[in-house]
Every structure is written in structure tokens, then in C-alpha cells.
Amino acid sequence: xxxxxxxxxxxxxxxxxxxxxxxxxxxxxxxxxxxxxxxxxxxxxxxxxxxxxxxxxxxxxxxxxxxxxxxxxxxxxxxxxxxxxxxxxxxxxxxxxxxxxxxxxxxxxxxxxxxxxxxxxxxxxxxxxxxxxxxxxxxxxxxxxxxxxxxx
Numbered sequence: 291x292x293x294x295x296x297x298x299x300x301x302x303x304x305x306x307x308x309x310x311x312x313x314x315x316x317x318x319x320x321x322x323x324x325x326x327x328x329x330x331x332x333x334x335x336x337x338x339x340x341x342x343x344x345x346x347x348x349x350x351x352x353x354x355x356x357x358x359x360x361x362x363x364x365x366x367x368x369x370x371x372x373x374x375x376x377x378x379x380x381x382x383x384x385x386x387x388x389x390x391x392x393x394x395x396x397x398x399x400x401x402x403x404x405x406x407x408x409x410x411x412x413x414x415x416x417x418x419x420x421x422x423x424x425x426x427x428x429x430x431x432x433x434x435x436x437x438x439x440x441x442x
Contacts, residue, residue, distance in 0.1 A: 293338075375434060376391070386410070400430070
């Protein structure tokens with residue numbers, strides 16, 4: 291787990307102030323409550339710079355009334371996995387990485403759509419990624435990495 295950067299800490303504290311003010315509670319009380327509820331942690335040292343940061347920022351943004359920002363942070367893990375999966379797939383099937391990923395998803399029975407061509411089109415447009423749970427996307431990534439290791 292990588293720890294939070296100074297920029298992330300500044301962003302979190304600003305978001306905490308905004309959300310706590312909107313909720314009408316002291317910032318320190320609010321921070322501790324949300325960190326326990328969202329991540330089950332007490333200190334920033336226990337928060338990862340990726341999924342932990344994203345989860346806290348999504349909650350702080352939602353509590354502050356900034357739904358657009360909350361949605362962006364709530365989907366950040368999927369977007370990160372999408373990028374890494376497509377990069378791995380480009381190394382395996384450079385002609386059409388989305389079709390390859392669609393085939394892997396369908397074969398492993400985690401695809402939101404059962405038609406390879408349709409799913410590939412949905413992956414290309416970006417709309418299908420949010421329909422697949424993060425743990426399933428991680429499984430796809432593991433499969434692609436295994437395939438890449440076997441190729442090497």
C-alpha cells in the first residue's frame with residue numbers, strides 16, 4: 291500500500307472542511323467518523339493513495355453536496371483498472387484489445403453482455419466498464435497478466 295501524498299492530504303483536508311461544515315459537525319469528529327465507516331481505519335497512514343483516497347473523497351464530496359465530484363471519485367478505481375487492462379490487452383492483441391478483453395470476460399462468465407462483438411463495442415465506448423464489479427475487473431487483469439507471463 292502506498293501512502294498518501296502531500297497533495298492528496300491537502301485535498302482531503304479541504305474536502306473534510308467543506309463536508310463537515312455542510313454537515314454542521316466539527317471537522318475532526320467528522321473525519322474520524324467517515325474514515326471508520328468507509329475504510330475501517332483511524333489514521334491517514336492506513337489509507338491507500340488509490341482506492342482509500344478515492345473512497346474518502348467520494349464520501350466527502352457527496353456529503354459536501356458536490357455530486358459530480360463524488361461520482362468521479364466513486365468511479366476512479368474502475369477507470370484505473372480499465373486503463374491497465376487495456377494496456378495489457380494491447381500487448382496480447384494489438385489489433386483489437388477490446389475484443390480480446392470481451393472474449394476473456396465472456397469466457398470467464400463475468401461479462402455484462404453475452405455477445406462478444408456487442409461487448410467489445412460497449413468496452414470501446416466506455417459504457418460497459420462500470421457494469422463490471424471491481425473484483426471481477428481485477429480477475430480479468432490477473433488473467434491477462436498470467437497470459438503475458440506465459441508469453442515471456
